[in-house]
Amino acid sequence: xxxxxxxxxxVVLRGxxxxxxxxxxxxxxxxxxxxxxxxxxxxLPPGAPVPGTRDVDASGLTLIPGLVQAHVHLCQTLLxxxxxxxPLLRWLRERIWPLEGAHxxxxxxxxxxxxxxxxxxxxxxxxxxxxxxxxxxxLFESARDAGIRYVGGKAMMDAGEGVxxxxxxxxxxxxxxxxxxxxxxxxxxxxxxxxxxxPRFVLSCTTEALRAVADRSRATGGVVHTHASEQPDEAAxxxxxxxxxxxxxxxxxxxxxxxxxxxxxxxxxxxxxxxxARDGTHVVHCPSSNLKLGSGIAPVRRYLDxxxxxxxxxxxxxxxxxxxAWAEMRLAHLLASLSGGPGSVSAAEVFELATRGGARxxxxxxxxxxxxxxxxxxxxxxxTDRSHQSGGGDPYARLVHATTRHDVRHVWVAGRxxxxxxxxxxxxxxxxxxEADDARARVAARAGIPLGELPGRxxxxxxxxxx
Numbered sequence: 001x002x003x004x005x006x007x008x009x010x011v012v013l014r015g016x017x018x019x020x021x022x023x024x025x026x027x028x029x030x031x032x033x034x035x036x037x038x039x040x041x042x043x044l045p046p047g048a049p050v051p052g053t054r055d056v057d058a059s060g061l062t063l064i065p066g067l068v069q070a071h072v073h074l075c076q077t078l079l080x081x082x083x084x085x086x087p088l089l090r091w092l093r094e095r096i097w098p099l100e101g102a103h104x105x106x107x108x109x110x111x112x113x114x115x116x117x118x119x120x121x122x123x124x125x126x127x128x129x130x131x132x133x134x135x136x137x138x139l140f141e142s143a144r145d146a147g148i149r150y151v152g153g154k155a156m157m158d159a160g161e162g163v164x165x166x167x168x169x170x171x172x173x174x175x176x177x178x179x180x181x182x183x184x185x186x187x188x189x190x191x192x193x194x195x196x197x198x199p200r201f202v203l204s205c206t207t208e209a210l211r212a213v214a215d216r217s218r219a220t221g222g223v224v225h226t227h228a229s230e231q232p233d234e235a236a237x238x239x240x241x242x243x244x245x246x247x248x249x250x251x252x253x254x255x256x257x258x259x260x261x262x263x264x265x266x267x268x269x270x271x272x273x274x275x276x277a278r279d280g281t282h283v284v285h286c287p288s289s290n291l292k293l294g295s296g297i298a299p300v301r302r303y304l305d306x307x308x309x310x311x312x313x314x315x316x317x318x319x320x321x322x323x324x325a326w327a328e329m330r331l332a333h334l335l336a337s338l339s340g341g342p343g344s345v346s347a348a349e350v351f352e353l354a355t356r357g358g359a360r361x362x363x364x365x366x367x368x369x370x371x372x373x374x375x376x377x378x379x380x381x382x383x384t385d386r387s388h389q390s391g392g393g394d395p396y397a398r399l400v401h402a403t404t405r406h407d408v409r410h411v412w413v414a415g416r417x418x419x420x421x422x423x424x425x426x427x428x429x430x431x432x433x434x435e436a437d438d439a440r441a442r443v444a445a446r447a448g449i450p451l452g453e454l455p456g457r458x459x460x461x462x463x464x465x466x467x
Contacts, residue, residue, distance in 0.1 A: 009052035015059030020371040038414035066125025066378035068358025071263040071284040071313030075132040077115035079318035088231040093162035100132040101166025102446035108135040110439035112142035122405035123380040160204035201227040214254025230264035247272040277307040282361040287331040289315035311358040347396040377415035
């Protein structure tokens, strides 16, 4: 398959097995008509004629909705491998915050380009991103140019123990800069880019900032994206400071409801699970990150039984070490089997976290997450006829457990063919990696953190000095 702009009425992808994630949970051989407006015009029986279009052969491929990651940190992609062996608060204070504070606009753009290349190549078409305190425009610019669907904003940090001067803001500045970003980017790139309010977590934000964000979210309908109840130490400090557990404290500040997205939620109190379900607040499961930082296992079955809306995300490459939605799905299902027993959570339920669940969290339900007429043409074609995938039974199990990012062949976002035969068309990989290597060295040098020994570009071993 090669990139094809199609006829005057778009293209028809012919011969694919479609896992639609529509209301009927259709899994069948279908043809899919991508209209010229960037939306799905029709899902058709195989071979149905569509005048004015061009056919594209998708035989041997499985067509799925674009994957949605509801919690990532593109600002941290450069930091992969630089913060190993630390629990959450030490990980932040000793490595992540100093490194984030060492970014400039160019290194932030390099980090975003590197992350978005990985995301698109792996079939992720939509993200909810939390930037760092500064240079968030570079994140939006990268998403605009690369073609991913992006919801995000600057991290807000106007308080907190161990926050370096390079990240600590006064409250008015933090709020004003978030307002500016919304004015500049909300609805840009034909609606593909949207702004989110991103107070980092309770321990780095004043009550004034949290309440201001809640007020703005109510007034504008904008998403609020934060962290909550990731690790017991964090939860204990919040309770001591505010007299209530973490999720309940956010709710008291007004950060609750269908526009609130809480990453992690590993350690909710029983009453908080009911609170989340009652208010329609979203929780994002980040299994690799939670295990890597020793945070624990989120109670996914308990959340689902209570009616809590769940998504999935890789978090940042500085903790999960990859931005691979397929790895997160497989690990989420394995952890659910470990904690609740085999079959306690189905593969189909996990696949929903990465599609419709994520769409709900991003405020894009009805736009992405399913293959249905009128939805955005955010699609992924994966090879599912290889030896490591051969087998029968549940197609969702085959996707969750036997399919990897390397099986992704084609990706469309808003009908634009952004991954063609496994190659990202909007970002040249060798350029992205070279610029990321240079940017990483500069960031680490400013932060005074050694890079260690890394493979050289010609295959030799090169030691990068932190200066």
